[in-house]
Structure formats: structure tokens, C-alpha cells
Amino acid sequence: MSRTTIHDIAKELNTSPSTVSKALNDHPSISAATKELIKTTAQNLNYRQNRLASSLRSGRTNIIGILIPSSDIGFFGAVVHGIEKIARSSGYNILLFQSNVTGEYEVEGVETLLQTSVDGIIASIAKDTPNLEHFIDVKKRKVPLVLFDRIKEELNAPSVVVDDYKGAFMATEHLIQQGYSRIAHISGPQHIKIFNDRLRGYVDALKMNNLPIDEDLIQYGRNSIESGKFSAERLLGRTKHVDAIFAVEDFTALGALQYLKQIGIRMPGQIGMIGFGNESFSPYVTPSLSTIDQQPARMGEEAFTLFLEAMAEKTNGAASPELNAEPKKIVLDPVLVVRESSVRTPQA
Amino acid sequence: MSRTTIHDIAKELNTSPSTVSKALNDHPSISAATKELIKTTAQNLNYRQNRLASSLRSGRTNIIGILIPSSDIGFFGAVVHGIEKIARSSGYNILLFQSNVTGEYEVEGVETLLQTSVDGIIASIAKDTPNLEHFIDVKKRKVPLVLFDRIKEELNAPSVVVDDYKGAFMATEHLIQQGYSRIAHISGPQHIKIFNDRLRGYVDALKMNNLPIDEDLIQYGRNSIESGKFSAERLLGRTKHVDAIFAVEDFTALGALQYLKQIGIRMPGQIGMIGFGNESFSPYVTPSLSTIDQQPARMGEEAFTLFLEAMAEKTNGAASPELNAEPKKIVLDPVLVVRESSVRTPQA
DNA sequence: CTGAAAGCGCTAACAT
DNA sequence: ATGTTAGCGCTTTCAG
Numbered sequence A, B: 001m002s003r004t005t006i007h008d009i010a011k012e013l014n015t016s017p018s019t020v021s022k023a024l025n026d027h028p029s030i031s032a033a034t035k036e037l038i039k040t041t042a043q044n045l046n047y048r049q050n051r052l053a054s055s056l057r058s059g060r061t062n063i064i065g066i067l068i069p070s071s072d073i074g075f076f077g078a079v080v081h082g083i084e085k086i087a088r089s090s091g092y093n094i095l096l097f098q099s100n101v102t103g104e105y106e107v108e109g110v111e112t113l114l115q116t117s118v119d120g121i122i123a124s125i126a127k128d129t130p131n132l133e134h135f136i137d138v139k140k141r142k143v144p145l146v147l148f149d150r151i152k153e154e155l156n157a158p159s160v161v162v163d164d165y166k167g168a169f170m171a172t173e174h175l176i177q178q179g180y181s182r183i184a185h186i187s188g189p190q191h192i193k194i195f196n197d198r199l200r201g202y203v204d205a206l207k208m209n210n211l212p213i214d215e216d217l218i219q220y221g222r223n224s225i226e227s228g229k230f231s232a233e234r235l236l237g238r239t240k241h242v243d244a245i246f247a248v249e250d251f252t253a254l255g256a257l258q259y260l261k262q263i264g265i266r267m268p269g270q271i272g273m274i275g276f277g278n279e280s281f282s283p284y285v286t287p288s289l290s291t292i293d294q295q296p297a298r299m300g301e302e303a304f305t306l307f308l309e310a311m312a313e314k315t316n317g318a319a320s321p322e323l324n325a326e327p328k329k330i331v332l333d334p335v336l337v338v339r340e341s342s343v344r345t346p347q348a
Numbered sequence C: 001c002t003g004a005a006a007g008c009g010c011t012a013a014c015a016t
Numbered sequence D: 001a002t003g004t005t006a007g008c009g010c011t012t013t014c015a016g
Helices: A006-013 A017-024 A032-044 A051-058 A074-089 A106-115 A133-140 A164-177 A193-208 A225-237 A250-262 A296-315 B006-013 B017-024 B032-044 B051-058 B074-089 B106-115 B133-140 B164-177 B193-208 B225-237 B250-262 B296-315
Strands: A063-068 A093-098 A120-123 A145-148 A159-162 A183-187 A218-220 A244-247 A272-274 A291-293 A329-332 A335-337 B063-068 B093-098 B120-123 B145-148 B159-162 B183-187 B218-220 B244-247 B272-274 B291-293 B329-332 B335-337
Touching: A006 A017, A006 A032, A017 A032, A051 B051, A063 A074, A063 A106, A074 A093, A074 A296, A074 B074, A074 B093, A093 A106, A093 B074, A106 A133, A120 A296, A133 A145, A145 A296, A159 A164, A159 A296, A164 A183, A164 A193, A164 A244, A164 A272, A164 A291, A164 A335, A183 A193, A183 A225, A183 A250, A218 A225, A225 A244, A225 A250, A244 A250, A250 A272, A296 A329, B006 B017, B006 B032, B017 B032, B063 B074, B063 B106, B074 B093, B074 B296, B093 B106, B106 B133, B120 B296, B133 B145, B145 B296, B159 B164, B159 B296, B164 B183, B164 B193, B164 B244, B164 B272, B164 B291, B164 B335, B183 B193, B183 B225, B183 B250, B218 B225, B225 B244, B225 B250, B244 B250, B250 B272, B296 B329
Parallel strands: A063 A093, A063 A120, A120 A145, A145 A159, A159 A329, A183 A218, A183 A244, A244 A272, B063 B093, B063 B120, B120 B145, B145 B159, B159 B329, B183 B218, B183 B244, B244 B272
Antiparallel strands: A093 B093, A291 A335, B291 B335
């Protein structure tokens, strides 16, 4: 009553387990007739491969480990979706570990994935990762490692990120094209790279379009709804009039939007608004929020593709010629999502 | 340069692999001193257990398979979050498979999970599952199966669901307590059980509070934003006035809300509104939407707990006395989330 | 309390 | 084209 094995099939057909194994794996040295026979017999006996045994012997599990802060965050759910979808079509499965559920579990996560002999790891590094020993260990063990979103250059691993600078540039330029000219920016803490990148994108878009940079139009918030409200209030409190706001994140934009509505300002008529991140609520607020999409599913797919490449390299020339080449870094183009909050001119 | 094994440790200490294995697993027949010695040596040699080998031998992987439509849907992301979090604390990991990415992959998913020898499967059944052969196969193989959200009674598997009837009852009663009395309901297709349950909850709450049931106040929509708009329009088009709406889903509520705003109706002043599902956008629309929360994370935790119980039963009395007992079904209490859209009276 | 021996189910050299 | 053999690293009776 226990699982049928290749031995059972071999016995049934008076052949050997190894022949059965080869036939089932489409090994070239087995005749078509035999393959056919073995495969149908396997089917009849309800055979199902034991992947554990196969993996133990072959050294490959066809499982990749995913390490993300939490699957409860929309962005990561979408990335996982992207990874799993494409991974499956290449015969890989996903072992999921959340690094930031209660406290910090990243080290434990890497340990677990390594114990399970995953063929590779795709990770977004937790905010407060103290040191990177555990990831260095992954590289030492020659397990392909790919990073996305929150990456660490020091790890020298292939990675996928979105171009924050470009996204901010696009957002700002979109506002300019809509005819806004006194465009404010609500930024975030500058020690965080993405916020600084977005600020630079904003500044450069203004410059490029011959608009002045006015420090009074730049607020440094803490990217939250509350901070958005507060920053908008401060912006409007100044004498100089503001006719559009580019917020560093959708939550910040939402806070600003709520404040403006509260004090009776029409959007996009009096003030235009655009956010960043394309959060799940953004289409549904009033007015619906224009924003920059970060392509999470695409990010997952690209990350998996990088893993496959790393895998191929490992299999082929281990002693590759360009050993110290820079790791591949894929920078995704963000996508402008135009909704009500920023469209001043009638759509053509 | 390859991984250290228990043989390496045994050699180092002039003892046997079996002793090392037992020591590492805290087997009672090993002296404390030996355990200590072996464990520190393992640490020094950077030993990491090979879970494949362990699993192959012991028959347990400590991995459970999760089968969900898509991790890109907020609800399922949250459930997975709940499962992974608690599973990990019991030493289990999660192998994730999405059944509804492009087309129908449920059968393939079950197959894959079974090949990997997962210790159990937690699944939310896909909408268009044609037959249940693959799940019956799971039960035949004595692999514990737990269902959540979308379940099938025929499968006779332990399950977790939320009490839709009660949630609808709570939502309706909340509106009544707020002083609304002409309460409409926008429902969904009645052949889907949850929508029918919610309709019943609505009806019973009215009855219980001695309010008349008026068929004119019940709309049967197709639960989408568009349908919500359309249904609201039809409701208001009738002569009898409506002073509150309970919508079968947050998306439906959103559509209705957008329509009411458009024609200049104040909420919650003129009309109160409540939805169902607590979608991620609900706190951020204007007015913020009152709703019923389905406790997805909790659902995940309960599902895992059921798996553990099934596991225990399997280990202990296989020939249990009450073999044909009904499978355990956990019905979670929904949670009323009160926001702006339904609060007529000033909060105490 | 410790060790010897067998084997989980599969794959991959190496023969034939 | 097929079969033989060995062994992946671990756990687990069973002897001592």
C-alpha cells in the first residue's frame, strides 16, 4: 500500500531500476519502445517520483528559496507571484520564508533554506539587517544568490531594482506637461537611497524643463499619511502658491490629498498630485491617484531569470574567464500611471 | 571543500555517525557530556544538517504545501503570512504553489507537492476546479489535507472559514444601531454560497429588529465596482427612499459610494454605507468605508493548527475509535470595522 | 550509553 | 541499448 518505486516498475517489466530511471528521465540511451512501455506502466502503477531521493542523489532540488520581509505586503505578494509563475514553467518550486514577521528572522531563514539544499536564493534584504555574514555564507557555498528591491552592493550579487531616479523624473515631467509649473515635492529621509534618488529625479526634471528649483517647495517628511498631511499644510502655508505636488510615496500623497480636500481645494483643477508606488488603494481614492508603478511581478520574473543565468554559469565554466566581472544589475523602467489627480488638460 | 557531514564529526571525535546523529537530535540515550562535545564540534566544523537525507530516511520533510489561487491577491498574501509565521515556530516550512496564475494549475500543484513529500497540504480550492480527483488522491496517500476559505464539504477535510452569515448580520445590525431603518442590500449571484449566506444574515438582522423586509431594497449585482454603481443607481431610482446600504463586498460598496458622491449625496449623513472584506483600499476612500474583516492571518494560523492536529492523529491512533467522525470545521468570527461611512450618531 | 549495519529511493559511472 | 553496482547523508533498529 506504500508508494510505488522504480523497483516495482522494473520488477513488473523484468528490467532494471536504472533502465526505468533513465526511461522516465528521457535519457537518450534508451529506445523509444522501452521508454513508451515503461512510461505507461508507471502510469498504470500510479508511480510518482520521490523528489527527495532524486535530489539527494543528483544534488539538485529544483527548489529555490525566497526570502522576503512579509507576504502580507502587497508589493512582495506581487513579486512572489511573478517569481513562482515563471519558476514553475522552468520546473522550479518556491520555498518561502518571511524575514520580518516578528523580529528579525533573516539569519534563520538563510540557514533553513541552505539546510533544504535549495538550488538558489532570491532575497529582498530586511531593513535592519545587522551584518551580512549569512549572505556571505550563501555565496561561499556557491549557492546562486539574487537580490531585488532592497539590495546591498557589497554582496556583489546579481540584482533587480526599479529606476527610482527615472520614475521621479517621469512623474515630475508629467506634471510639467500637464501645464503645472509651481511643482512641490514631499520627500523622505535622505539617508535612504531611494528617497534621495527620487529627489534628484524631481530636481533634474525641473532643470531640464527650465523651471527654477525652489527649496521652499521641497518638504522632507517621514513618508506616512500623517506626514503627507502635515507637509501639504506647510507647503500651502507659505506665501508662494503651489500648483502641483509630487509625493515620494503613495501614502504620503494620500495624506496630502486628504488635507487638500479637507480645506476645499479642487484636484486636479487647483492643484495636481502624483505619488509613487501604485499602492492598491491608489485607483480608488478620490480623485484617483496618478502614480509610478514599480512593476513588482516583472521584478520577480527578472530575478528568477538572473538566477537561471547564475545557475548556468555555475554548471558551465566554473573557471570562467571574467571571474571578477561586475554582477549583472537589472534596472527596470518604472511605469507612469495617469489617473484623475494629475490630468489638467482634457485628454486628447 | 564540500559540506561537512556527521561522518566528519564522528571521525574528528573518534566516535560513530549514529552517535553523532543521536546527539544532534537530543536523543535521550546519549550522555549530556557527549552531546555537548558533539554539538560544539559540529559548530566548529560548520556543520549543517542535510534535510534531504534526513527526510528521505525518516519519511518526514517538515515542509507543508500551500495551494492558493494567487499570492498577488491581498487576502491570500495575508493568509500565507499567517501560515508561515506559525508554521515556522513549529519547525515547518512552506512550499508555495499558485493554482490560478494562467489557466488552471491545481492538479499540477498537488502533484508537485506530493512528489516533494510534503507532510501536509493547506489549500484554498480554485474557482473552476472541474473535479476533485487530485484532492481525493491526497487523502488516499494519507497526507493531511486542510482547506480554507473556498472549501468543499465532499472532501471531508478539516477546514477554516469565516462566518459570512454572522458578518452580514453584524453589518446590518450596526446600521440599525446607527439609526438607519430603510436599509438596502446589494447582493451577488445567489448560487455562490457566501453571497447567499450574507443575504440571509441581512434578512435575519432586519427581522430580529422588527424591520420589514422589502424586496425592492435588495439588488442582485455581480460584485464589481461597476455593478455597485449600477445597483446604487437603481436603488435610488425607486420612489421609496433608502437611508443605508450594506454591500456584499467592498468593491461593490466602492462603486455605490462613488455613484452617491457623484450625484451629491452626503455620507453617512443622508445615506450610510458598509461593505464586506476589508480590502486594502477601504480605509482610504472618502468617506472611509466601514466593513467586515475576514481575519485572513488568523485563518492561516487556524489552518496550520488543524494540520498539526491531523498530523498528531495520524501518528497516534491510526485505528482511532471514531474513524467516521465529522472533520473539524473552524468558523471564525468576522470583525466589524467601523469607519466614517456608517457612523451617523456622534461617537460616545 | 555507544556502535554496527542496513536502507530510504533514486541516479550515474561503469560494464556488458 | 540495457544492467550492475555503488552511494548521496542520514536515521534507526538491534547488539553490545
